[in-house]
Amino acid sequence: MADLDRVTVVLDALAESRHGLTITELSARTGLPRSTVHRVLQTLERVLYVVRSPDPGQAGYQLGPGLLKFGMNTHLRLLAANRPDLVALAREVRERVELAIFSGREVVVVDQIASPARLRGVTQVGRSFSLHASCIGKALLARLPEHRVRELLPPRLARFTEATVTDRAVLLAELDHVRESGIALDREEHDAGISAVATSFVGPTGALQAIAVVMPSQVFTRKLPDAVRGLRSLNPAVQPGGFGS
Known part of the structure; x- marks a missing residue:
């Protein structure tokens, strides 16, 4: 799977969820290894395409303002x-x-x-x-x-x-x-x-x-x-x- 495909499936999984998703949850939903998900999230987080959930009671990542x-x-x-x-x-x-x-x-x-x-x-x-x-x-x-x-x-x-x-x-x-x-x-x-x-x-x-x-x-x-x-x-x-x- 190409790098762009990995980014796309991670973003799609986040878009389809009503709450933030952890690396483990994203790995399960996308079928990608946890290490790959973590690497994709690091890249997306740098440009604010994803952000960590602001809710203290909800760990994980969600779509960020960079996509607006x-x-x-x-x-x-x-x-x-x-x-x-x-x-x-x-x-x-x-x-x-x-x-x-x-x-x-x-x-x-x-x-x-x-x-x-x-x-x-x-x-x-x-x-x-x-x-x-x-x-x-x-x-x-x-x-x-x-x-x-x-x-x-x-x-x-x-x-x-x-x-x-x-x-x-x-x-x-x-x-x-x-x-x-x-x-x-x-x-x-x-x-x-x-x-x-x-x-x-x-x-x-x-x-x-x-x-x-x-x-x-x-x-x-x-x-x-x-x-x-x-x-x-x-x-x-x-x-x-x-x-x-």
Whole structure:
């Protein structure tokens, strides 16, 4: 494994953790020897890409402020490149439109255009969703090979509503359909009363992203064809009529 690959897997492990990780924990998560992890951390610590946890009760390392310059620049480029398309889609379908990307083992909403008809949305920018219980998560997962999907999914899929798919085999079969149709559905799988449809593609900045049209469940069936047509204007891989009933 090249030095850059070692750095990447260590940073990925820290990004996916909700707390600081010790050298032993990082070694276990990455499969790298403790000596290699220690050497990588020393290099990253010198440029503040990682820092030691400031919490006295939590030993270990976490991502540092040195990464902010990359994250902020990438975030601004992502928003600027996609904002015109999001605005146009929201106006066309008159429902909320969201932009999302992978964030470790979750998916996070990074931008949102409120519905012109409803004026305000219920999702906060920065809110994260489980990959299996959202159309944005499923749309992104469907772009990955199955072995990577299995790595990202937890052993037990959490239930958020009565409609949440918690059977891994059922979810994997659904992802096959998403790959064929180019779109993923969420019929109240994460939030009661809210349904959505999403597609994913490599966006103008070169990043894999998902765009979703989100609306109240009572209008979802009626407005789904319009939403799919709007998404197809952004992603030609979307198959019209491939969303089922």
